[in-house]
Amino acid sequence: MSKTVSVISKNFYKVNPDSIDEYIAAGGFEGLKKAITMKPEEIIELLNKSDLQGRGGAAFSVATKWNHAVRVSAPVKGIMCNADEGEPGTFKDRSLLEHNPFGVIEGMIIGAYVGGGSQMNHARIYIREEYTYLHGRVRNAIKQAEERGFLGNDILGTGLNIEMKVVSGAGAYVCGESSALLESTEGKAGRPRIKPPRLNNVGLYNLPTLLNNVESYSIVPILVRDDSEYRSYGTEKSIGTKMISVSGNVKKPGVYEIPFGITIREVVYDIAGGLSSERPLKFVQIGGASGAIVPASQLDTPISYEGLCEIGVAVGSGAVVVADDSNSMLDYFDSLAHFFAEESCGKCTPCREGNRQLVKIVGLMKSGKATAADFDRLVDMLGLMKGASFCGLGKTEPAPFLAAIKHFEDEVRGYFK
Numbered sequence: 001m002s003k004t005v006s007v008i009s010k011n012f013y014k015v016n017p018d019s020i021d022e023y024i025a026a027g028g029f030e031g032l033k034k035a036i037t038m039k040p041e042e043i044i045e046l047l048n049k050s051d052l053q054g055r056g057g058a059a060f061s062v063a064t065k066w067n068h069a070v071r072v073s074a075p076v077k078g079i080m081c082n083a084d085e086g087e088p089g090t091f092k093d094r095s096l097l098e099h100n101p102f103g104v105i106e107g108m109i110i111g112a113y114v115g116g117g118s119q120m121n122h123a124r125i126y127i128r129e130e131y132t133y134l135h136g137r138v139r140n141a142i143k144q145a146e147e148r149g150f151l152g153n154d155i156l157g158t159g160l161n162i163e164m165k166v167v168s169g170a171g172a173y174v175c176g177e178s179s180a181l182l183e184s185t186e187g188k189a190g191r192p193r194i195k196p197p198r199l200n201n202v203g204l205y206n207l208p209t210l211l212n213n214v215e216s217y218s219i220v221p222i223l224v225r226d227d228s229e230y231r232s233y234g235t236e237k238s239i240g241t242k243m244i245s246v247s248g249n250v251k252k253p254g255v256y257e258i259p260f261g262i263t264i265r266e267v268v269y270d271i272a273g274g275l276s277s278e279r280p281l282k283f284v285q286i287g288g289a290s291g292a293i294v295p296a297s298q299l300d301t302p303i304s305y306e307g308l309c310e311i312g313v314a315v316g317s318g319a320v321v322v323a324d325d326s327n328s329m330l331d332y333f334d335s336l337a338h339f340f341a342e343e344s345c346g347k348c349t350p351c352r353e354g355n356r357q358l359v360k361i362v363g364l365m366k367s368g369k370a371t372a373a374d375f376d377r378l379v380d381m382l383g384l385m386k387g388a389s390f391c392g393l394g395k396t397e398p399a400p401f402l403a404a405i406k407h408f409e410d411e412v413r414g415y416f417k
């Protein structure tokens with residue numbers, strides 16, 4: 001029996017993503033039509049009932065975020081969709097935009113309705129530069145939605161006004177951070193802002209702004225229309241389904257929708273077909289480059305917020321990257337350190353200088369010159385970055401290094417003489 005499900009992805013390969021008629025025929029915009037008969041508080045309660053947590057990585061309660069939006073009164077608001085998806089190994093939002101762009105737009109319109117700006121609200125879909133081929137598709141979907149009265153002035157007679165546009169990223173990982181994303185949208189360098197003020201008060205163009213990612217917005221119309229199927233999946237504490245992207249050493253890499261609660265082993269072997277090298281699995285990295293790694297001994301851990309939390313791992317971006325026993329921790333550290341050093345925006349010292357030090361230490365490891373004192377320096381540096389970095393990039397980067405040291409300590413220490 002298939003271990004994948006088809007709720008968020010139900011339109012994939014069945015509904016032409018370039019045709020609003022096909023989307024409507026498949027029940028599209030029924031969620032929005034129902035939403036405008038409800039009070040914003042009722043919609044928030046619906047999201048709360050499903051305990052929908054942001055699917056971009058931070059797992060912040062969507063209901064709480066939308067509740068803030070209701071409480072901040074302003075005539076014009078910002079509605080942002082984070083489609084930057086820069087985590088290595090993460091490409092599930094790309095599939096959602098490719099196969100279901102109208103679902104994302106519908107979720108954003110419901111968000112704008114809940115937020116309640118009475119004048120022309122500014123909605124932006126920030127798509128990572130590498131997804132250039134999707135920009136046209138999403139612009140086409142926006143145009144069709146405008147022509148049918150789902151965007152523009154007085155949407156469906158509600159008095160709601162939305163101008164929606166696509167914005168291209170410029171290839172910076174840090175722009176996945178919400179305030180850096182807004183800076184970049186406004187044409188500035190993509191660096192995180194000092195908070196407070198929070199984005200729900202002062203966001204895009206200084207407007208109160210509601211920001212969610214692609215998958216989160218895609219789920220909203222499904223829940224509003226009829227949440228019964230979505231809620232029939234998952235666990236008590238992780239309701240529903242999750243889009244994941246599986247890559248690395250597997251026979252069938254790709255994007256899959258899974259019910260929360262199936263194990264990492266089921267994803268690797270039953271869904272992704274096992275390791276393409278036919279060698280023993282060494283570890284799986286969950287949640288992107290800054291996600292912790294899980295050794296083979298923990299493969300029976302359920303993929304759920306509570307299941308992964310028990311072993312100190314977060315669901316994160318939904319990336320599942322598989323490595324076999326031919327991958328050394330030295331190569332792993334090398335690729336991590338160079339990636340983060342390249343992507344650090346340089347705004348704060350712990351991350352900027354910490355990454356330079358990590359690259360140096362990995363260089364010593366590679367040349368066989370690293371000492372026990374360098375190992376202590378590495379661990380100190382990771383602790384400092386975790387505690388003192390300005391944004392999530394520097395704060396979460398130590399997780400994979402520390403998990404590698406925890407699970408493969410003998411191998412890692414072997415690189416320090």
Ligand code: SF4
Nearest residue numbers: 346347348351391394
């Ligand atoms: S932690 Fe600091 S240097 Fe690193 S990306 Fe964030 S703001 Fe920039």
